[in-house]
Amino acid sequence: MDREERGALFERLLVEDIPLPHAPLVRVIGQLRFGTLSVLASGDEAPQAFIGKLSADYPFIEQGLEQTLLFAPGQPMQQTESGKVWRLRSSDQQSVVALSNGALTLETTAYPGRTDFCGELTRLAEAFHAVTHVPSYNRVAVRYTNRLTGPDTLERLPQLIQPEFLGLVGAPQGSGMRLAHMLSQALLSFGDTDRLLVQFGLLPESGTFEPTLPPVGEPSWVLDLDSYAEFPDPRRGLSADADVVSRTAIDCAERAHTLFRWAVKDAFLTHFGGQV
Template sequence: MDGTEREALFEHVLVDDVPLPDAPLARVIGQLRFGTLSVLASGDDAAQAFVKELSESYPFIEQGLEQTLLFTPGQPIQQAEVGKVWRLRSADRQSVVALTNGALTLETEAYTGRTNFCGELVRLAGILQSVTRVPSYNRIAVRYTNRLAGAATLTQLTKLVQPEFLGLVGAPMGSGTQLSYALSQSLLSFEGAAKLLVQFGLLPEDGTFDPTLPPIGEQNYVLDLDSYEEFPDPRQALRGEADAVSKAAIACAERAHTLFRWAVTEEFLTHFGGKP
């Protein structure tokens, strides 16, 4: 339902997916963060064992150094320490697994639904636990970056996206005035450790709001949903077992999906090949 008929945001959490064959997903990222592990700091054996276990599904490897960037809502980007990173790529190069001494990340451009994606993240976590005995995680996140581009889509943007997620996009402009850039950011907090960082707006040609997201050569609209749970108290950290990771990952994905469905219209779903 659109407009005033819509129920309150997060009145209910939506579980059922509407498959979108032409979904405008630029990427989906799942990440588990953990404290620095002695087994990874003492040498490369554990990391190499992790790589070996994934050699069939992720046959290509890149190893190097990576500088971590910390993103905090409303704060400047902070640089953390430089450390080793093992980056594994799938045979079709559409999916990447990255391991550092502090984070396990899965990124894909070939998303086939949250069940499969969260299942793969859980599988990776299980392999990591088997070689490092990581006891718990202090953060879990599932992030969706939607990017709408092309004149045929952008000219219909006000019909595809709800007004709350448009800002000045679609507002009448005087002669000689053009909206070149508009980006909004909101942070939603839920009971417990869950949060949802929402970023949306219109980007110019070759523009980006995130250094990890490559720009494209045309104007585009982005809807970025970073759903996560943080556990600063080690006594309340997310357990490393598969069932705990699975439950948390699915919950993150469902919160992002609920906001996504609230942000877009039924016409959006049909525009990208769905059958609402």
């Protein structure tokens, strides 16, 4: 698909969904952030009530402490513990719900599509509101991480990915030179609250760009789309109403999907099993 057929970036928000049976999507994360709540700081009663509401779908639990890394010029990195975190796992171990006093997160490696995923995030928000009466959220995000591996796939990147997202990948290389690492980042802004952080590039064997993303033992190309709505003023947070949360999450997912479809070629879709 050439530039004229694609149109300008975000000229259209909605593009046709094409299921990819072999999608290189390694994880999807949905997150609701909020200010520190007294009901969570005063004991475990509210978290336990929340856990009880989800026990049928997330029967396994792990409890730990959040770790915060502090960096200061000329000083060694310091690690501090900043509070409890509860992690609930689905019976198939493919989805995790994490709750801390500041964030409610849904992560899955078995993405069911944006309607079902955002629906589940909204259901978690409803259960959370029922036990905490959280008044608002200061950030809603949906994040997609795609990772392409395998020599055959990586050799075909110029045929699969649009040139704006390749950088030096695919450029002619002189004798004795090999492109080992290339990572680019861009932040797109939509009005006062909506953002899309895009990271893409080539990673070496065992390389990663994100501490929470396990590396793989071979070179890879990644496309990471972190789409979010942010409300830094606590007096003007996003309402915790389920319909508002649902619409905001879907908007985030749709922006990420629009960018994804602009970044890949039709050959990418067919390569991963799509019917174009």
